[in-house]
Amino acid sequence: xAQVTQNPRYLIxxxxxxxxxxxxxxxxxxxxxxxxxxPGLGLRQIYYSMNVEVTDKGDVPEGYKVSRKEKRNFPLIxxxxxxxxxxxxxxxxxxxxxxxxxFGPGTRLTVT
Amino acid sequence: AQSVAQPEDQVxxxxxxxxxxxxxxxxxxxxxxxxxxQYPNRGLQFLLKYITGDNxxxxxxGFEAEFNKSQTSFHLxxxxxxxxxxxxxxxxxxxxxxxxxxxxxxxQGTTLQxxx
Numbered sequence: 001x002a003q004v005t006q007n008p009r010y011l012i013x014x015x016x017x018x019x020x021x022x023x024x025x026x027x028x029x030x031x032x033x034x035x036x037x038x039p040g041l042g043l044r045q046i047y048y049s050m051n052v053e054v055t056d057k058g059d060v061p062e063g064y065k066v067s068r069k070e071k072r073n074f075p076l077i078x079x080x081x082x083x084x085x086x087x088x089x090x091x092x093x094x095x096x097x098x099x100x101x102x103f104g105p106g107t108r109l110t111v112t
Numbered sequence: 113a114q115s116v117a118q119p120e121d122q123v124x125x126x127x128x129x130x131x132x133x134x135x136x137x138x139x140x141x142x143x144x145x146x147x148x149x150q151y152p153n154r155g156l157q158f159l160l161k162y163i164t165g166d167n168x169x170x171x172x173x174g175f176e177a178e179f180n181k182s183q184t185s186f187h188l189x190x191x192x193x194x195x196x197x198x199x200x201x202x203x204x205x206x207x208x209x210x211x212x213x214x215x216x217x218x219x220q221g222t223t224l225q226x227x228x
Contacts, residue, residue: 004155031214033214033215035216035218040121040220040221041220042116042202042218042219042220042221043156043202043204043216043218044218045215045216048215058215090155090156094214096214099144099161099163099206099214100146100158100161101146101156101158101214101216102158103148103155103156103157104155105154105155106153106154106155
């Protein structure tokens, strides 16, 4: 089954404590991205990657890092989380042939 | 700059009645338009897309949408609503062009409430 997985699904942490949210896809897609969802704002792109070792900033990259060492994995790293990064995060994988994005189940992050 | 607007935060409709969720967009060039649905505690699910061709596109679960270039709109419709259609709906646009990165610009979302 084609899918995008994320872990953890829920995370409560404290300000400044580094964390990583993992993302993996099994569809061999080159393009992956991270979005955050906030009420009234829809989803906004944080970072994206067009292939292994190729990453670039999206619309709201401040406070985040990513890496793409393998095609299937695209982790999101918060080096020093702050309360304004409390949000719902989605990883997505893109099929260039069908123009469709496949989204993971989401990670709800709370930073206190 | 590309943008998407969903003018209604919430749409209420009775089961069995037709429903419309509105979306307008602003993008240079030819837009690629999408609708996604989000059920509680779930990720986003693809409903339908407009890339080219017929302005009326049909998608999953009986939903359809009409691309109107002159009004820059892409409203989501369903002839007969079900209680199970209650969810959060997102319109999104992608000005893909030659790079085909697939980056999506989302509207703010519209909550659809279908009452029995």
